[in-house]
Amino acid sequence: DIVENGGGKITSLSPESHKELNRRAIIDRKLLIALNHHNLQVVYQPLFDVASGEVNMYEALVRWEDDELGFITPDELIPIAEENGLIHEIGTFVLEEAAKLATDWDKKGHPVSISVNSSVREFSNSRMRDKIIEILRVTGCPANRLQLEITEKFAFQAEEEQSIVQQMTELQDVGIEFTLDDFGTGYASFRYMQHLPISKIKIDKLFIQSLMTQSKTQQLVEGMIRFGKSMGLYVVAEGVETEGQFELLISMGVDAIQGYYIGIPLTAESITFE
Numbered sequence: 001d002i003v004e005n006g007g008g009k010i011t012s013l014s015p016e017s018h019k020e021l022n023r024r025a026i027i028d029r030k031l032l033i034a035l036n037h038h039n040l041q042v043v044y045q046p047l048f049d050v051a052s053g054e055v056n057m058y059e060a061l062v063r064w065e066d067d068e069l070g071f072i073t074p075d076e077l078i079p080i081a082e083e084n085g086l087i088h089e090i091g092t093f094v095l096e097e098a099a100k101l102a103t104d105w106d107k108k109g110h111p112v113s114i115s116v117n118s119s120v121r122e123f124s125n126s127r128m129r130d131k132i133i134e135i136l137r138v139t140g141c142p143a144n145r146l147q148l149e150i151t152e153k154f155a156f157q158a159e160e161e162q163s164i165v166q167q168m169t170e171l172q173d174v175g176i177e178f179t180l181d182d183f184g185t186g187y188a189s190f191r192y193m194q195h196l197p198i199s200k201i202k203i204d205k206l207f208i209q210s211l212m213t214q215s216k217t218q219q220l221v222e223g224m225i226r227f228g229k230s231m232g233l234y235v236v237a238e239g240v241e242t243e244g245q246f247e248l249l250i251s252m253g254v255d256a257i258q259g260y261y262i263g264i265p266l267t268a269e270s271i272t273f274e
C-alpha cells in the first residue's frame with residue numbers, strides 16, 4: 001500500500017490505507033478512555049463437554065462498541081492493545097469480570113468454569129501470576145473455576161521463557177488449567193506444548209470450516225485429536241456450526257465442542273441454567 005520512490009522514502013498512501021491508519025489511531029487513542037469509563041464488555045460462549053453431556057464451561061470474549069467507531073472486533077482490538085501496552089489492562093478487566101461471574105455461579109450451585117484468553121505477551125510481565133492470584137483472592141473465585149487460553153501468535157524469546165514457564169506452572173499448581181488456543185494455525189504449537197504446562201488444546205475453527213468438504217482436513221483433524229489424546233490432553237473443537245460437524249467430531253473422539261451450534265456468546269445476564 002505504501003508507495004515508495006527509488007530511495008525508499010514514503011511519498012503517499014492509498015486512500016484505504018489512510019483510512020485504516022486513521023481508524024487504528026482513533027482506537028489507540030480511545031481505548032484507555034473506554035477502559036476507564038467501563039465501556040468494554042465481556043460476553044460468554046458455552047462449551048459442551050461430551051463425557052457429561054453438559055455445558056460445564058464458558059469462554060469469556062471481550063466486546064467494545066464505540067459511538068464513532070462502531071463495533072471494534074477483538075481481532076482488530078487485541079493487536080493494537082498488544083502494541084500500546086493496554087493488553088494488560090484489558091486482561092485485568094476480563095479476568096475480574098470472569099472471576100466475579102464464576103464466583104456468583106459457584107454460590108448459586110452451578111459448577112461451571114470460565115476460560116479467559118490471554119496472550120503469552122501478558123506473561124512477559126513478571127507480575128501476571130500475582131495479578132491472577134490477587135483477582136482470585138479478592139473475588140473469592142475457586143481457582144479451578146478460572147481457566148486460561150493462550151494463543152501462539154508470539155514466539156517468546158528464550159530470555160523470557162523461564163519466567164513464562166515458571167509463572168504458568170505456579171498458576172497450574174494452584175488449580176488453573178491452560179488451553180492452547182487456535183491449535184494448528186501457529187508456528188509454535190509444538191514448542192509451546194513442549195515447554196508450557198498445557199492440559200487442553202483447542203483445534204482452530206479454520207479446520208472445522210472445511211471438515212465436511214475436504215478429506216485432507218478430515219484426516220488432519222483426526223490426527224490432531226489422536227495426537228492430543230496421546231499426550232493426555234483434553235481436546236476441544238471450536239467454530240462448530242452444524243449438526244454434521246458436531247456428530248463427526250464426537251465420533252472422532254473430541255472431548256468438548258464450542259461454536260454457534262452449541263450457543264453464541266451471551267452477556268452474563270442472558271445466561272440461564274436449567
Ligand code: C2E
Binds near residue numbers: 075149182259261265
Ligand atoms: P478465540 O479465542 O479463538 O475465540 C473464538 C472466536 O470465534 C470468537 O471470536 C468467537 O466469537 C468466534 N466463534 C465462536 N463460535 C463460532 C462459530 O461457530 N463460527 C464462527 N465463524 N466463529 C465462531 P471473537 O470474539 O471475535 O474473538 C476473536 C479472537 O480475539 C479470539 O479468538 C481471541 O484470540 C481474541 N480475544 C477475544 N477476547 C479476548 C480477550 O479478552 N483477551 C485476549 N487477549 N484476546 C481475546
Ligand code: MG
Binds near residue numbers: 059117181
Ligand atoms: Mg479462545
Ligand code: MG
Binds near residue numbers: 181182205238
Ligand atoms: Mg480459537
Ligand code: MG
Binds near residue numbers: 182
Ligand atoms: Mg482465534
